[in-house]
Amino acid sequence: MFFKRFSLFVYALLILVPLIIVLLTSVKTLQETFANPLGFPEGGIKFDNYVAIFQEQTMAGYFMNSTVVTLFSVSLTLLFAAMIAFGITRLNNWLGNILFALFTLGMMVPAQVIMVPLYSLVLNIGLTNSLVGLILVNISSTLPIAVFILTGFMKTLPKELFEASTIDGAGNWKMFTKVAIPLSLPSLSATAIFLFVMHWNDLLYPLLFITDNAYKTLPLALLEFRGQYATNYPMLFTGVVIASAPMVVAYVFLQRYFVAGMTAGAVKG
Amino acid sequence: MKTSKTIYLFFIPGLILYSIFFLYPTVSALFYSFTDWDGFSEAFQFVGFNNFERALTGDSIFWKTVGNNLKFMLVVVILQTIVALAFAMIVLKNTKTTVFLRALYFFPTILSSVSVAFIWSFIYDPSLGILNQLLELAGLDFLAQNWLGNANIAIYSLAITQIWFHAGQMLIVFVAGLQAIPQEMYEVAKIEGASKWQTFRSVTWPLLAPSATIVVAYTTIQSFKAFDLVFAMTGGGPNNSTEIIATYIYEVAFRSYQFGYASSISVIFMIIIAFITFLQFKALRSDRVSY
Numbered sequence: 001m002f003f004k005r006f007s008l009f010v011y012a013l014l015i016l017v018p019l020i021i022v023l024l025t026s027v028k029t030l031q032e033t034f035a036n037p038l039g040f041p042e043g044g045i046k047f048d049n050y051v052a053i054f055q056e057q058t059m060a061g062y063f064m065n066s067t068v069v070t071l072f073s074v075s076l077t078l079l080f081a082a083m084i085a086f087g088i089t090r091l092n093n094w095l096g097n098i099l100f101a102l103f104t105l106g107m108m109v110p111a112q113v114i115m116v117p118l119y120s121l122v123l124n125i126g127l128t129n130s131l132v133g134l135i136l137v138n139i140s141s142t143l144p145i146a147v148f149i150l151t152g153f154m155k156t157l158p159k160e161l162f163e164a165s166t167i168d169g170a171g172n173w174k175m176f177t178k179v180a181i182p183l184s185l186p187s188l189s190a191t192a193i194f195l196f197v198m199h200w201n202d203l204l205y206p207l208l209f210i211t212d213n214a215y216k217t218l219p220l221a222l223l224e225f226r227g228q229y230a231t232n233y234p235m236l237f238t239g240v241v242i243a244s245a246p247m248v249v250a251y252v253f254l255q256r257y258f259v260a261g262m263t264a265g266a267v268k269g
Numbered sequence: 270m271k272t273s274k275t276i277y278l279f280f281i282p283g284l285i286l287y288s289i290f291f292l293y294p295t296v297s298a299l300f301y302s303f304t305d306w307d308g309f310s311e312a313f314q315f316v317g318f319n320n321f322e323r324a325l326t327g328d329s330i331f332w333k334t335v336g337n338n339l340k341f342m343l344v345v346v347i348l349q350t351i352v353a354l355a356f357a358m359i360v361l362k363n364t365k366t367t368v369f370l371r372a373l374y375f376f377p378t379i380l381s382s383v384s385v386a387f388i389w390s391f392i393y394d395p396s397l398g399i400l401n402q403l404l405e406l407a408g409l410d411f412l413a414q415n416w417l418g419n420a421n422i423a424i425y426s427l428a429i430t431q432i433w434f435h436a437g438q439m440l441i442v443f444v445a446g447l448q449a450i451p452q453e454m455y456e457v458a459k460i461e462g463a464s465k466w467q468t469f470r471s472v473t474w475p476l477l478a479p480s481a482t483i484v485v486a487y488t489t490i491q492s493f494k495a496f497d498l499v500f501a502m503t504g505g506g507p508n509n510s511t512e513i514i515a516t517y518i519y520e521v522a523f524r525s526y527q528f529g530y531a532s533s534i535s536v537i538f539m540i541i542i543a544f545i546t547f548l549q550f551k552a553l554r555s556d557r558v559s560y
Contacts, residue, residue, distance in 0.1 A: 004359050007355075007356070007359065008356070008359060008360070008370060011356060011370075011374060012370060012373055012374075014433065015373055015374060015376060015377065015433075015437075016373070017399070018388050018389075018392060018399075018433075019376075019388075021388075021391070021392075021399065022388055025391070033397070034397070037391075037394075037397040037398070037399070037402070038399055038402065080282050080283035080286070081283065083279040083280070083282070083283065084279060084280055084283045084284075086279055087276050087277070087279035087280050090276050091276060099280060099284075103283075103287065106287070106291050108542075108543070108546070109291075109295060109539060110490070110493065110494045110515070110538075110539075110542065111494070112494060112496050112514075112515035112518060112519075112535070112538070113295075113298065113518075113535045113536075113538055113539050114291070114294040114295050114298055114535070115518065115519065115522070115535075116298065116301070116308075116518065116522045116528050116531045116532050116535060117293075117294040117295075117297040117298045117301060117532065118290065118294040119308075119522070119523075120297075120308060120528070121289075121290070121293065121294055121297075136286060136289075136290060137290050139286050139290075140286045140287050140289070140290035140291045141290070141291070143283055143286070143287055143291075144287075144291075147283070171273065171275065172273055172275045172276050172278075172279070173275070176279070197378075197379055200381070201380070201381035201382065201383075202497075203381070203382060203383055203496075203497040203500070203501065204496060204497060207500075208523075218381075219381045219382070219383045219497075222381075222383045222384070222387070223383050223501055226387075231394070231397075233387075233391050233397070236387050237387065237388075237391075239387075240383075240384040240387055240388065243381060243383075243384060244379075244380055244381070244384055247379045247380070248379070251376070251379050255372050258375075258379065259371070259372065259375055259441055262375070262378055262379070262438055262441075263438065263441045263442055263445065
């Protein structure tokens with residue numbers, strides 16, 4: 001019993017201590033960090049790094065880019081995936097199965113495998129240094145997993161519900177918006193959270209396609225801070241806190257949904 | 270019942286994007302793997318299987334990256350699965366404390382790889398880092414290391430970071446799997462006087478096999494895809510000692526502009542992943558029991 005409790009406590013510390021260090025370091029000066037890397041700031045808590053990072057970097061711009069890219073990528077992936085899942089469920093035949101297999105094939109191929117030809121393609125159609133380009137690539141990269149999760153869910157919905165609405169003269173679109181979407185909300189919200197985390201944190205695609213500061217998202221900007229600040233950890237960690245803040249706040253309030261969503265993504269992915 | 274033809278319209282937006290940005294690049298990766306394309310010129314030549322031959326017989330760095338990837342994968346898959354399962358068994362029952370702890374253990378999963386890379390670069394920092402300071406405090410100075418700078422251990426340091434990052438997520442998968450095991454199975458085992466280990470071996474483990482399959486398969490794939498973390502933490506260094514296949518593809522394509530060669534490494538990468546996934550499903554499936 002003691003051993004179990006002790007292990008739980010140690011694991012909790014292993015998670016908490018690094019996070020506390022990040023927060024503490026972000027309110028220290030560089031000198032304080034060198035003098036005492038792990039303790040409390042001797043001169044008291046200062047938010048100078050936060051002020052400095054907004055002055056030295058186009059932080060607001062990176063934040064905005066990440067927000068725009070994430071919101072559009074998540075909502076469009078969800079919409080298109082839900083439409084496809086609905087289509088597969090309604091077709092319910094060999095063609096539906098082939099389409100399902102075609103889309104889920106994408107889950108087997110890691111993004112890194114196609115990064116070379118994908119880069120040439122995006123370059124050729126002039127979508128490098130463009131948020132639109134980033135959004136389009138994001139959608140196609142997470143479409144497979146979203147289709148997989150949503151189709152699995154929609155297939156469990158009772159067919160009679162769809163059939164009853166056909167008798168009422170509802171067309172496919174109406175059936176989709178009035179029956180399929182409302183009934184799939186639990187699955188849609190879990191998928192949405194999974195997609196939010198994926199797109200907000202993604203590094204690979206911005207790294208491949210964005211070189212202009214005006215279009216950089218937070219993870220890429222953060223990575224490049226190291227070129228500028230080297231081992232100035234107070235500034236790096238200030239960046240980490242700002243970049244993680246939206247996800248952390250959302251996690252605190254929507255914990256249960258996060259766990260469900262991220263696990264669905266893992267289990268199905 | 271007949272479905273109206275308009276149902277086909279539902280596939281159009283997704284299918285168009287998916288074809289352009291996934292199917293086309295996948296097929297062209299295959300195509301370019303047989304060429305000497307540099308990524309920019311109009312002209313390139315077909316070189317048959319030369320690229321593959323070069324990777325498999327002439328490129329020592331390629332084999333080094335395969336080795337690194339296997340080391341990283343083995344450490345992560347084995348340790349992470351053990352940690353996740355052991356802790357899942359402790360926080361199995363739903364109480365206020367366990368729900369809180371599960372949420373805490375899960376927390377790193379929502380961070381970006383770049384953030385995790387910075388946090389752990391600081392932990393591993395030879396002079397500022399908490400790890401060496403703790404070792405000093407414990408009187409174990411001789412164990413203090415340049416954790417990311419020492420080519421012999423850097424890949425394992427990365428593996429530990431990956432486990433910190435994702436064990437919580439796998440723990441949750443195990444909790445779900447364990448909670449689905451009917452309580453009566455344990456009562457029977459108790460009545461029959463089974464020891465803790467016997468109970469685990471003949472009740473928990475066989476019934477947990479589906480979750481274990483998922484965890485092991487997912488962790489394996491994830492350890493091959495750990496591009497972001499490796500790229501942000503060590504960039505493949507020192508001396509290629511943490512270069513994994515994914516970061517090597519990036520190097521070959523975007524630092525030395527050998528798109529054709531990078532494409533053939535991508536194709537080999539895909540075959541390796543398909544093969545490992547296949548093996549694991551086979552191995553874990555045969556282990557499966559139903560009561």
